[in-house]
Amino acid sequence: MQVDRPHPRGARGRAGRRLRRGQARRGPQRPDRHQVLGDEHPDAAGLQERPGRGPSGGGAPQGRAAPGDHLDPLRGLSEPVLRPGATGEAVAELHRRLGVLGLARAEGRPDLYDDQTVALVEAFQRSRGVPLTGVVDGLTATRLAEAQWRLGERLLYLTRPHQRGDDVAALQVALAQLGFNPGRVDGIFGPLAHEALSEFQRNCGLEPTGVLSLATYRELVRLRSPGPARSLVTEAWTRAGLAIPHQVSVLVCGVGPLAEALADSWAGTTGVHTRLGVLAEAAAEVANDLGVALVLSIEPTPGVIGVRLHYWAGPTSHSRPGETAASSLASALSTIDGGPRVEVTGLALPILAGTRMTTLHVEHGAFGAGIVHRVVTALRTATTHLFHSESA
Structure with a gap:
């Protein structure tokens, strides 16, 4: 994607800006943002002829997002x-x-990371x-x-790595x-989002490019209901078991x-795959390639x-399936005499965000060999019961 520039279409660009004034603003905008409302992509027509690919011309390799597509990481930072x-x-x-996200500093030096900053960062993390x-x-x-993006501030389309942000959500x-x-x-523009957007365009009489x-x-703006929020079709599918x-x-x-x-306890079991030493994004890629129904990531x-x-x-x-699975495994672990304390928490970790199927990330402390054996037995029993329940 490229930096903003004066709109070459004159009145059309001004019309887009007038439309944008009716929307709530989130605060100062970065000058390197792309704006769908200005329809100013340098290769917009060509991009719509190539759904799932980035803009042509010198830039990022095919299939990867162009450098200006995302906000740059915080400048000058290292791990x-x-x-x-x-x-x-x-x-x-x-x-x-x-x-910009409503977590403003009340007082003090803006260039100092103090206790007030810690509280604001924790509020954002929460x-x-x-x-x-x-x-x-x-x-x-x-x-x-990712949180800085608002819907309509850039073109959205299928690329690798996938576009991410609040606008995608x-x-x-x-x-x-x-x-x-x-x-x-x-908040990840993957194949399902591409297909859903293409189907929406088809129903609206637009060319089904899968590009916003x-x-x-x-x-989208015209058809969105101004009244109470509608339920999501994804939630209805989950409730129906689809x-x-x-x-x-x-x-x-x-x-x-x-x-x-x-992994040893499941060795040789049909339908069970093991990848020891693989975590986070790499594990998500393996899981998606295998097309498994459940991922247990343990660390x-x-x-x-x-x-x-x-x-x-x-x-x-x-x-919802993840919450159900986590609760089922937690119930099984809680029955172990002298067993470990168990907590269930929803998070947006990379392994959980990157997988297309029900995924649980298991963090654990140190415990003896006897406890490990009982934990493994409980996890296997609960997982088997979960599949039987879902298959019913």
């Missing part, structure tokens, strides 16, 4: 990104972005399903960048409210003694006492 005591322009930029650390690590910085909600299934509302163009955006895969298969991935013991985590079961939960939706 760990920002923590209490930091100063400088990067901290001031952090406060500006938090302020709202986004990110682990509460008070530190702007890579995941928090990514979620912060808003598009998914709008399509789901109108009866088109974009999949889980996770100006004409498509206007139809979102549950018919194929019963499991991927066990991760590291540590619990992952190894669970020992410092500071964790017992077992934490995490299912997908974003700012606008959560996985």
